[in-house]
Amino acid sequence: MFFKIHPPSIFPDPLAMTKPYTRFSDISVSERILNTVFLLTIGLGYLVALVNLYYTVQGRDGKPGVSIEDIVIMYHGSSHQTRLASAINGIMEPNLKYKSDKESILRWINNGAEESGYKERIAPILNRDCVLCHTPAINPSLPDLTNYNGVFEVAHASGATVPALVRVSHIHLFGIAFILYFIGRIFLLCDINIYVKRVAVVIPFVAMLLDVLSWFITRTLPEFAYVVVLSGALMGLSMGAQILLSIYQMWFYRNRPATAD
Numbered sequence: 001m002f003f004k005i006h007p008p009s010i011f012p013d014p015l016a017m018t019k020p021y022t023r024f025s026d027i028s029v030s031e032r033i034l035n036t037v038f039l040l041t042i043g044l045g046y047l048v049a050l051v052n053l054y055y056t057v058q059g060r061d062g063k064p065g066v067s068i069e070d071i072v073i074m075y076h077g078s079s080h081q082t083r084l085a086s087a088i089n090g091i092m093e094p095n096l097k098y099k100s101d102k103e104s105i106l107r108w109i110n111n112g113a114e115e116s117g118y119k120e121r122i123a124p125i126l127n128r129d130c131v132l133c134h135t136p137a138i139n140p141s142l143p144d145l146t147n148y149n150g151v152f153e154v155a156h157a158s159g160a161t162v163p164a165l166v167r168v169s170h171i172h173l174f175g176i177a178f179i180l181y182f183i184g185r186i187f188l189l190c191d192i193n194i195y196v197k198r199v200a201v202v203i204p205f206v207a208m209l210l211d212v213l214s215w216f217i218t219r220t221l222p223e224f225a226y227v228v229v230l231s232g233a234l235m236g237l238s239m240g241a242q243i244l245l246s247i248y249q250m251w252f253y254r255n256r257p258a259t260a261d
């Protein structure tokens with residue numbers, strides 16, 4: 001009896017090479033718990049960041065709350081009021097220990113914000129009441145009030161400087177990019193339409209880049225402040241949708257047969 005030996009095929013079997021795609025139902029309970037606490041912590045951190053953003057931006061126009069004018073003043077500047085004057089006329093006024101200090105600062109600004117007057121009258125006030133928060137090592141997103149050059153930037157009607165925007169944007173890009181990456185990696189385990197998934201993981205990155213770019217453009221074109229708001233909102237909403245959908249499918253959704261990612 002003879003056995004016919006077939007040589008190995010040079011064409012691999014497509015079915016044999018089909019890669020199983022992981023879904024939330026394929027991971028352990030421990031992994032689900034880890035993913036969930038990570039997503040919840042990031043979500044909470046983002047909400048706290050929004051609160052910090054509110055207190056950082058609001059009141060620049062001398063009125064309570066955040067308005068598009070506050071965004072314009074933050075990046076483009078104001079033609080009639082400096083950032084420092086807006087702050088001490090608005091949200092920062094309660095931080096001044098004496099009411100007379102406000103008048104001293106406003107008088108110094110109106111007289112040209114000279115360095116000699118700063119060292120004699122303004123620095124002691126700011127060092128006592130403001131530098132606890134307005135220090136780069138503590139909060140790089142706030143104006144630096146620890147030295148004359150930093151105070152000079154906000155004592156004039158111009159908006160954010162390019163060096164300040166570069167300093168904040170590189171921190172913003174590095175930090176948020178990592179967060180979006182890990183959220184996206186977890187979101188890829190969701191069982192949804194493949195094309196929806198591919199678009200969804202890209203949207204927050206595009207929104208983040210547009211947001212940072214619009215900071216620089218708003219310095220020249222104040223109308224671009226609307227893009228700052230819209231791009232920031234798009235990034236937050238898309239990131240939030242990924243977090244909520246991931247948590248839902250991890251615990252409350254029965255997966256269909258996996259398809260290619």
